[in-house]
Amino acid sequence: MTMLVQKYGGSSLKNTARIVAVADRVAVAAKSGPLVVVVSAMGDTTDHLIDLARSVADRPDKREIDMLLATGEQVSASLLAMSLHQRGVSAISLAGWQAGIRTDSVFSTARIRSVDTERIRHELTAGKVVIVTGFQGVGDETGWGEVTTLGRGGSDATAVALAAGLGDCRCEIYSDVTGIFSADPRIVPEARKLSEITYEEMLELAQYGAQVMMPRSIELAQLWSVPLEVRSSYAAESGTRIGGTMEYGNRVAGVAHQTDVAKVTFVGLADRPGIAHTIFSALAKRRIHADLIVQNIGQHGRTDLSFTVAEGDLEAAMEVAEEIRGDVDAQAVTSKGGMAKVSVVGAGLSSSAEYASTMFGALAETGVNIDMISTSGIRLTCVIDGNRAEETVRSLHAAFHLGEDASWQASA
Amino acid sequence: MTMLVQKYGGSSLKNTARIVAVADRVAVAAKSGPLVVVVSAMGDTTDHLIDLARSVADRPDKREIDMLLATGEQVSASLLAMSLHQRGVSAISLAGWQAGIRTDSVFSTARIRSVDTERIRHELTAGKVVIVTGFQGVGDETGWGEVTTLGRGGSDATAVALAAGLGDCRCEIYSDVTGIFSADPRIVPEARKLSEITYEEMLELAQYGAQVMMPRSIELAQLWSVPLEVRSSYAAESGTRIGGTMEYGNRVAGVAHQTDVAKVTFVGLADRPGIAHTIFSALAKRRIHADLIVQNIGQHGRTDLSFTVAEGDLEAAMEVAEEIRGDVDAQAVTSKGGMAKVSVVGAGLSSSAEYASTMFGALAETGVNIDMISTSGIRLTCVIDGNRAEETVRSLHAAFHLGEDASWQASA
Numbered sequence: 001m002t003m004l005v006q007k008y009g010g011s012s013l014k015n016t017a018r019i020v021a022v023a024d025r026v027a028v029a030a031k032s033g034p035l036v037v038v039v040s041a042m043g044d045t046t047d048h049l050i051d052l053a054r055s056v057a058d059r060p061d062k063r064e065i066d067m068l069l070a071t072g073e074q075v076s077a078s079l080l081a082m083s084l085h086q087r088g089v090s091a092i093s094l095a096g097w098q099a100g101i102r103t104d105s106v107f108s109t110a111r112i113r114s115v116d117t118e119r120i121r122h123e124l125t126a127g128k129v130v131i132v133t134g135f136q137g138v139g140d141e142t143g144w145g146e147v148t149t150l151g152r153g154g155s156d157a158t159a160v161a162l163a164a165g166l167g168d169c170r171c172e173i174y175s176d177v178t179g180i181f182s183a184d185p186r187i188v189p190e191a192r193k194l195s196e197i198t199y200e201e202m203l204e205l206a207q208y209g210a211q212v213m214m215p216r217s218i219e220l221a222q223l224w225s226v227p228l229e230v231r232s233s234y235a236a237e238s239g240t241r242i243g244g245t246m247e248y249g250n251r252v253a254g255v256a257h258q259t260d261v262a263k264v265t266f267v268g269l270a271d272r273p274g275i276a277h278t279i280f281s282a283l284a285k286r287r288i289h290a291d292l293i294v295q296n297i298g299q300h301g302r303t304d305l306s307f308t309v310a311e312g313d314l315e316a317a318m319e320v321a322e323e324i325r326g327d328v329d330a331q332a333v334t335s336k337g338g339m340a341k342v343s344v345v346g347a348g349l350s351s352s353a354e355y356a357s358t359m360f361g362a363l364a365e366t367g368v369n370i371d372m373i374s375t376s377g378i379r380l381t382c383v384i385d386g387n388r389a390e391e392t393v394r395s396l397h398a399a400f401h402l403g404e405d406a407s408w409q410a411s412a
Numbered sequence: 413m414t415m416l417v418q419k420y421g422g423s424s425l426k427n428t429a430r431i432v433a434v435a436d437r438v439a440v441a442a443k444s445g446p447l448v449v450v451v452s453a454m455g456d457t458t459d460h461l462i463d464l465a466r467s468v469a470d471r472p473d474k475r476e477i478d479m480l481l482a483t484g485e486q487v488s489a490s491l492l493a494m495s496l497h498q499r500g501v502s503a504i505s506l507a508g509w510q511a512g513i514r515t516d517s518v519f520s521t522a523r524i525r526s527v528d529t530e531r532i533r534h535e536l537t538a539g540k541v542v543i544v545t546g547f548q549g550v551g552d553e554t555g556w557g558e559v560t561t562l563g564r565g566g567s568d569a570t571a572v573a574l575a576a577g578l579g580d581c582r583c584e585i586y587s588d589v590t591g592i593f594s595a596d597p598r599i600v601p602e603a604r605k606l607s608e609i610t611y612e613e614m615l616e617l618a619q620y621g622a623q624v625m626m627p628r629s630i631e632l633a634q635l636w637s638v639p640l641e642v643r644s645s646y647a648a649e650s651g652t653r654i655g656g657t658m659e660y661g662n663r664v665a666g667v668a669h670q671t672d673v674a675k676v677t678f679v680g681l682a683d684r685p686g687i688a689h690t691i692f693s694a695l696a697k698r699r700i701h702a703d704l705i706v707q708n709i710g711q712h713g714r715t716d717l718s719f720t721v722a723e724g725d726l727e728a729a730m731e732v733a734e735e736i737r738g739d740v741d742a743q744a745v746t747s748k749g750g751m752a753k754v755s756v757v758g759a760g761l762s763s764s765a766e767y768a769s770t771m772f773g774a775l776a777e778t779g780v781n782i783d784m785i786s787t788s789g790i791r792l793t794c795v796i797d798g799n800r801a802e803e804t805v806r807s808l809h810a811a812f813h814l815g816e817d818a819s820w821q822a823s824a
Binding site for chain 2: 016019020023049052053055056057058060061063064065067068070071074075077078079081082083085086092093095097098119122144145146147
């Protein structure tokens with residue numbers, strides 16, 4: 001019998017009334033077979049705990065932060081178990097260390113190394129709904145059990161890892177959105193909820209603006225072939241299934257966008273080996289993530305190299321750039337804030353040249369200037385003026401007919 | 413080198429400002445040698461968590477209540493560790509399951525079975541202050557690790573058990589009172605803080621009204637010969653030492669009192685074996701604690717039996733009494749609420765008859781009628797009208813000269 005892992009995020013567990021609502025939903029799902037439920041901390045609990053930590057220490061120790069934050073999920077897990085008991089549903093809550101979520105010992109950003117599902121299977125066999133604290137595990141590399149937390153998107157990672165560890169298991173990710181859309185519905189009213197999408201498409205959408213799931217958990221699901229479904233805990237409707245096949249024809253899935261993007265350009269760089277390494281290792285040392293990197297073809301032994309960073313990292317990135325400017329023999333370093341990235345994502349992009357033409361055509365028609373272009377096999381990204389982002393998303397959504405029932409397919 | 417266990421209760425950890433104040437105190441103590449600190453949950457955290465539980469379930473499951481409540485101490489322990497780091501003091505927090513506090517699996521009122529101090533010793537050897545969550549442990553009778561809590565007075569029990577497990581270890585219990593007094597200072601302004609007291613005296617005081625420590629932890633300290641000191645975290649002054657010797661001469665240590673006491677009397681009982689068993693097993697079944705039991709000498713094959721209960725239990729106790737009245741062949745059952753127990757406690761009571769005379773003399777002079785009398789080797793208790801309790805405590809405190817520097821000694 002296929003098992004099910006459901007994950008409820010903080011937005012689904014804002015208060016005890018919401019926990020009761022989730023218990024109603026879990027009670028129904030429990031009738032269909034073995035069920036594991038992964039929970040995040042309630043609403044703003046984690047922020048509140050971090051405030052407490054900051055009131056006693058300027059830079060709280062990460063091990064102790066993990067001890068502190070891990071209490072959040074333990075509270076929501078035990079309350080959900082009680083709420084299920086109240087409905088006559090047999091249930092048990094397990095903290096990360098009890099549920100066999102084994103991690104490395106990198107506090108605050110631990111990675112799951114393995115999942116020992118013995119206890120969970122024991123409780124499932126006893127007919128219980130097993131509620132597992134998300135976002136946390138036990139690091140035992142030192143021989144002692146240490147409470148670790150998994151960093152951003154950690155509860156999704158817990159859910160996917162448990163589904164992988166249990167085997168033959170589906171995974172439902174609940175939040176306050178009903179699924180993955182062909183574009184952000186706040187910007188494109190006719191955006192359509194996708195009924196299914198590939199892991200690759202979901203990864204690209206997540207990396208280029210869709211905030212429903214972190215790339216890390218999508219990668220994990222793909223690696224272990226765990227079928228995902230993104231759903232809302234506030235609605236009965238089905239969500240978006242994320243699955244393994246690329247066989248969706250040459251369609252476009254959706255348009256993603258990110259604002260608050262800044263561009264840094266090294267102008268007239270020496271065109272010799274090692275230059276890029278010098279630049280990006282210096283950025284990495286300061287923990288600045290450069291996510292779109294474009295180098296133009298060089299002339300006269302000189303080349304231009306641009307990359308994007310989050311607007312908030314621009315000042316630090318420019319400090320680094322000025323420091324290393326001499327080392328890389330750049331003629332100048334320029335920057336430009338207030339940009340946006342707009343991406344078209346779809347499995348079909350790998351098989352047709354028509355998509356690029358459609359995208360650039362739509363941008364030209366809207367009169368939007370393209371600052372940078374970057375592509376992957378299933379994604380086309382343009383960096384443009386941030387003020388034009390919303391209308392660009394709308395025009396691309398229309399150009400690819402993404403609001404229509406069958407998604408747009410190239411004629412190629 | 414003698415080790416030290418300090419325990420800070422919720423009243424010492426009301427908010428993060430108080431945690432910082434406790435960190436200052438711990439930082440000083442850490443300079444003198446190996447230090448383990450046991451913490452309760454912050455202020456009213458436990459009450460808040462219980463409110464959450466009650467908002468999702470009418471009768472929350474005890475296992476899940478323990479999962480929920482155990483988070484309270486984990487929060488305060490991690491915050492105290494961070495606050496020590498901020499002072500440059502090396503420290504680490506350990507939850508009950510990490511600190512080797514092994515309990516039985518009676519959720520919500522677990523008893524400590526053993527303490528495995530291996531991890532704590534490891535961290536002490538590494539030069540760290542070890543902060544242990546009080547009130548909780550790990551029950552592993554089922555083969556799985558379960559979070560358990562120890563019930564009322566649990567954090568004191570954790571501290572004493574750790575001191576016993578570590579061996580050659582003193583234990584300081586911090587709260588918002590500066591020590592054990594010869595009487596409640598709110599009632600007797602001239603009440604004197606005792607510099608030392610025996611385990612037996614402390615036990616009697618705790619059982620008959622002093623609320624600083626629960627009897628359970630005092631018994632544990634006596635059993636394992638752990639030297640205790642009761643102190644205030646709000647003051648620098650030394651507190652009251654609780655130690656093993658009975659060699660304090662024939663002194664009286666203090667006067668304890670309890671109000672909200674009710675008396676139940678079975679009048680004209682059949683004077684035959686098994687009657688008392690029938691009465692008290694019926695009360696125990698309803699979880700009614702009868703704590704002073706007095707039976708008068710019978711006449712004509714009939715006897716009177718009285719006991720006290722908490723005022724809040726009187727109605728239930730009378731229901732039980734009416735149910736079993738026929739079985740025990742009683743002529744009548746009477747009750748009287750609004751009573752008080754006033755007790756004189758001191759190691760010296762075991763060696764002199766003069767104390768009883770002094771006590772009854774003081775009561776006669778004040779014109780207070782005595783409803784019941786009960787004694788142990790080192791305690792004399794009278795049950796009286798609750799409205800007369802405070803003046804009686806004052807008159808006894810004066811009669812035994814307890815406000816004077818050297819405590820009163822019988823001339824016998």
